[in-house]
Amino acid sequence: MDDCIIIGAGPAGLTAAIYLSRYLLSIRLFDSGDSRAALIPCTHNHAGFPGGISGKDLLGRMREQARDFGAIREEKRVEHLARVAEGFSVGTDSGAYRARTVLVATGAVNHPPPGIDPALHAEALARGLLRYCPVCDGYEVTDKRVAVIGSGHHGTREAEFLRGYTTDLTLIAPLGEHELDDECRARLAEAGVAIVAGPCGGYAIEGDRLTVMTGEGRLAFDSVYPALGMHQRSELAVEAGAQATEDGCLTVDDHLQTTVPGLFAAGDVVVGLDQISHAMGQAGVAATAIRNHLAAERPLRRDPPAGE
Numbered sequence: 398m399d400d401c402i403i404i405g406a407g408p409a410g411l412t413a414a415i416y417l418s419r420y421l422l423s424i425r426l427f428d429s430g431d432s433r434a435a436l437i438p439c440t441h442n443h444a445g446f447p448g449g450i451s452g453k454d455l456l457g458r459m460r461e462q463a464r465d466f467g468a469i470r471e472e473k474r475v476e477h478l479a480r481v482a483e484g485f486s487v488g489t490d491s492g493a494y495r496a497r498t499v500l501v502a503t504g505a506v507n508h509p510p511p512g513i514d515p516a517l518h519a520e521a522l523a524r525g526l527l528r529y530c531p532v533c534d535g536y537e538v539t540d541k542r543v544a545v546i547g548s549g550h551h552g553t554r555e556a557e558f559l560r561g562y563t564t565d566l567t568l569i570a571p572l573g574e575h576e577l578d579d580e581c582r583a584r585l586a587e588a589g590v591a592i593v594a595g596p597c598g599g600y601a602i603e604g605d606r607l608t609v610m611t612g613e614g615r616l617a618f619d620s621v622y623p624a625l626g627m628h629q630r631s632e633l634a635v636e637a638g639a640q641a642t643e644d645g646c647l648t649v650d651d652h653l654q655t656t657v658p659g660l661f662a663a664g665d666v667v668v669g670l671d672q673i674s675h676a677m678g679q680a681g682v683a684a685t686a687i688r689n690h691l692a693a694e695r696p697l698r699r700d701p702p703a704g705e
Contacts, residue, residue: 400417400423400498401423401500402485405666406428409663409677415462416684418467418468427471429472433505434673436452437451442534442536443455474490475487476489477633478636480637484498485498497694499659500661502664502666504629505630506627507626507627526607527621532672536562538619542606544620545567545624546623548575550581553568556568568585568592570593570612572595573596575595597610629641634662638657639660652686658690663676664676664680
């Protein structure tokens, strides 16, 4: 039985792997290969990388660092998680494993613009024509022509946030007419945000812009932000008995333990903040709490070297 199994090898899972390996614990790190961080063309707000770093390069460096301390990433998709005697059973697409503790770092998935072609979606992301996190990269659209695909209070808040970077801002309804109450309309008018009806579709890259067919014709933008929410990948933890909010975020205490003893979580599966630094910080807290949780069950003491 391993001391800990980490489910997910994004920034949170890899940070936890580094910590737990350096605590001299026996761990497994399962990676299904679909971390959102790998989609980041270049992040400029992650401290320590002047000039920025791509998500793939950052993950590669973190995997190398984890390997330096004995943590090996295993390409396995976890399909089942259950509480069993003395720990947990973790079922994967290539076998079942047991661990005294589990850290869920499965992250979240953004809802893409309706009807967008996957290949075009990938190219637009790589070129910065499509963006999902104004906190991460709002600076990069300073004084650009920007659209937000969304409506209601969520779309309004995202448009207001981006208004701090550009005056040329349009809020487009994803499916048809906007669902905006009088308060939202007043806030958007006061901010100078144009309101355009949907539905969105017919996405195309034309030169250095992403064009979108709307209810008012085809429009072109330097960058487009979908404000359509996200899906937290919390199903495995919930299957094991953990509580989650209505939005699917796992409920945790100050040490990132879920409502199931021995089951911890970190990153966007806990709160969808979309910040690498936050996920890494949570993982450090969770990993230390896991170490102390295990020590409370039995002392963690280094055996004498062989022959002594």
